[in-house]
Amino acid sequence: MQPLEEELEQARELSVDDLADAIESIGFECTRCGACCTGHGEDEHIATAFPDEVRDLESADGESDAVPPAEDREWRDAARPMPYGLEETDEGLSGETFEWALQTDGCGDCVFYEEADDGTGACVAHDDRPLICRTYPFSVALSGTSQPMGEAVDEAGIVRAHECEGLGRNISRDDAAELARTLKERAVRELEEAIGVRDEYEPTDPGPGEVVVHDSEGAKRVDGRPLEGE
Template sequence: MRGVDDLADEVMKIGFACTRCGACCTEVSGDSNLVIVSPAEVRAVAGAAGIPADEVADPFPEYLDGEDGRRFTFDWCLRREGGRCRFLGDGRCRVYAARPWICRTYPFMLDGDRLIVSECPGLGRPIGREAAVALARALLDRQKAEAREEAGIRAVMEAVPVPSGSVAVIDSEGVWVVHG
């Protein structure tokens, strides 16, 4: 696993400062703003927005086909309305304090020890050491949270069958039939 300082050094070399353009919260190209969220993140966003959890997210839109008419996908994506995240209001995030890991760390993500950088107009702008360290910590925490969620999904898959003929979401807390 990468160290915080080493990762912060790399972020500083690349440079990043959010321009508040909102592009990462808007579908600018096919599925560009799909924000995958765990059940815990769904609850956090629901709490911040003051809405029921079942109005926060939709099933991740790539399904796998199983036997006996089973179809399933893993985890959820923040709901979009007209291609925009439903929590984007007047160019600002309405659930900023509770925004998911993907939003906290965009345009960066870790693939193992490799830092992946997505398109963003904020890249190349100077970033201070403190902000780079905070971003590096968030990236490492995100990686741990994603590993926990993946392990949870694997455990659910071993323990809970998707009912025959159903379309379901499998997350770390269970199997949720979305169409019977």
């Protein structure tokens, strides 16, 4: 069996109870500080969104200063090519990349993030947010899964915790179990997606100023349209 398929088997066998135990022992309550939704200095916010998650965000209720209402929203309003591997040229961003990142505004923050007058943050597409946002600050230690930005700062069993001011706070068993179920769903999904990307990948040769994004559905242009079939 290939490594990704082996990891997918492991992800499917993860015990939700064990994951919930680990989350409970680390502890977590979101303070809505917004640090996981915003850029930091020169670093833009980067979070993976799978193609169906981008479509959900495209039609999600809610709007912000940086994202138009659903009826006027396009793929590019919700997602941008994952920046890794792309090159800034005289003609603009160029090259091939894998997967999509949530779109960012001029400050490098997620376009769906909005700060209230009291300084707390909120996601305007909260009910449709991607799995990686639903499970922040946790990840599972399987190498084929994606890790949020930043190093792990704590771990328990197979669960890793990333930088977040809400860590160490008490969490109810019900909330830990819910988070554990979503964390398992995310691990399985990330590995299925990674296998899909690997299997669909056909090298392309984007010209200057062109970007091709490979996801589990094939090669796409920056506006989400398939590369082929034009």
